[in-house]
Amino acid sequence: MRNELDIKVTEALAQDLQKGVPILMKDGFHEKESPEEGSILKLQNPSGKFIGKGYVGKQNKGIGWLLTKNENEKIDKSFFQKKIEMAIQLRNDFYTSTDTTAFRVFNGEGDGIGGLIIDYFDGFYLISWYSEGIYSFKDIILEALEASVSYRGVYEKKRFDTKGQYVEDDDFVKGERGEFPLIVKENGQKFAIYLNDGAMVGVFLDQRDVRKTIRDNYSKGKTVLNTFSYTGAFSVFAAAGGATKTTSVDLAKRSLSKTAEQFEVNGIDIEEQDIIVMDVFDYFKYAKRKELSFDMVILDPPSFARSKKYTFSSAKDYTKLLLDAINITEKNGVIVASTNNATFGMKKFKTFVEKAFKESNRNYTIEEEFSLPNDFKTSPLFKEGNYLKVLFIRAK
Numbered sequence: 001m002r003n004e005l006d007i008k009v010t011e012a013l014a015q016d017l018q019k020g021v022p023i024l025m026k027d028g029f030h031e032k033e034s035p036e037e038g039s040i041l042k043l044q045n046p047s048g049k050f051i052g053k054g055y056v057g058k059q060n061k062g063i064g065w066l067l068t069k070n071e072n073e074k075i076d077k078s079f080f081q082k083k084i085e086m087a088i089q090l091r092n093d094f095y096t097s098t099d100t101t102a103f104r105v106f107n108g109e110g111d112g113i114g115g116l117i118i119d120y121f122d123g124f125y126l127i128s129w130y131s132e133g134i135y136s137f138k139d140i141i142l143e144a145l146e147a148s149v150s151y152r153g154v155y156e157k158k159r160f161d162t163k164g165q166y167v168e169d170d171d172f173v174k175g176e177r178g179e180f181p182l183i184v185k186e187n188g189q190k191f192a193i194y195l196n197d198g199a200m201v202g203v204f205l206d207q208r209d210v211r212k213t214i215r216d217n218y219s220k221g222k223t224v225l226n227t228f229s230y231t232g233a234f235s236v237f238a239a240a241g242g243a244t245k246t247t248s249v250d251l252a253k254r255s256l257s258k259t260a261e262q263f264e265v266n267g268i269d270i271e272e273q274d275i276i277v278m279d280v281f282d283y284f285k286y287a288k289r290k291e292l293s294f295d296m297v298i299l300d301p302p303s304f305a306r307s308k309k310y311t312f313s314s315a316k317d318y319t320k321l322l323l324d325a326i327n328i329t330e331k332n333g334v335i336v337a338s339t340n341n342a343t344f345g346m347k348k349f350k351t352f353v354e355k356a357f358k359e360s361n362r363n364y365t366i367e368e369e370f371s372l373p374n375d376f377k378t379s380p381l382f383k384e385g386n387y388l389k390v391l392f393i394r395a396k
């Protein structure tokens, strides 16, 4: 058991925590204090009243996370086990699905422990540690996981160097070593997954519902442009849904072989698809010059990206990105616009859409809206955790 440190926080933070805000914001603490990563804090309001217990784990968002409001609750193996078992229970439908074998088991503060993410890939668990602090609980969290589930193997990603970046390492933890690619299923499609090959495993699980919608309702007989395509997950679903052709564009060289692999494991003929390694902004120019147009254009840029020629920030440049897309979208075509930028919400995102269509003199309707799927459980009092926004826009 580790020591618990009594610590007074500002009235503002005390009130937030009492309401259920899970994050320990830095400015709620007095400057001279800088407790060690992984310390358990007994948080008190300025008059010394107990508010809750949290742990120190510095991330860009704050200095740590609230764990319990119960003064008698110990932060030990059984605490973690209770949280993990509760999270597992909520994902029961995923565990019993034969169609989908990759999903999020534990989503940080949404499941009661900020900084801890656990994903499931067909019998393997992947734990992502977002601070030194949470990593310091590794042994008891592993014991808690083992007491809750049976597994083939456990892998981890340490994401706590200075800016929450991935720490390069052998990511194997225990159990059986996987043979990669591991083939998982998502709504009947397949994905090749690599748990021990750097920061990325090959697919972003949070777009599952969007991919299914693209496949089931929007692809048949359509030409599809997938920009910022990474491993081509959207393209796979579009092709599986009967798209006449998909075009995937990403500037990372690896995206070519990675995308080809995802098509292959799904039995999709890559000769029928285009996979292009190019800067998306150059591709838009090229497409315009060649008078190309598409029935569906998918936009899923990172929040911030700098390439040799361009800098893109989704908060500043999304309207312009939409304008480029509108220019090459057929009449009555669909633009799937996605962003994972947590600094603005859906309302603001829609103003980007409004502006872009106004400028291009075309009308539009929003046909569908998506946020995180339900295995990505969020805390109602931590809006930044609910980062995903996706719109299906019909361009008239």
Ligand code: SAH
Residues within 6 Å of the ligand: 203, 204, 207, 227, 228, 229, 230, 231, 232, 233, 234, 249, 250, 251, 252, 255, 278, 279, 280, 281, 300, 301, 302, 305, 306, 307, 310
């Ligand atoms: N849409 C993908 C995830 C995108 S991740 C999916 O569904 O899986 C962001 C991708 O954008 C990365 O693969 C990165 O290489 C690519 N990227 C960033 N800036 C780019 C640019 N200017 N042109 C093309 N690709 C870019």
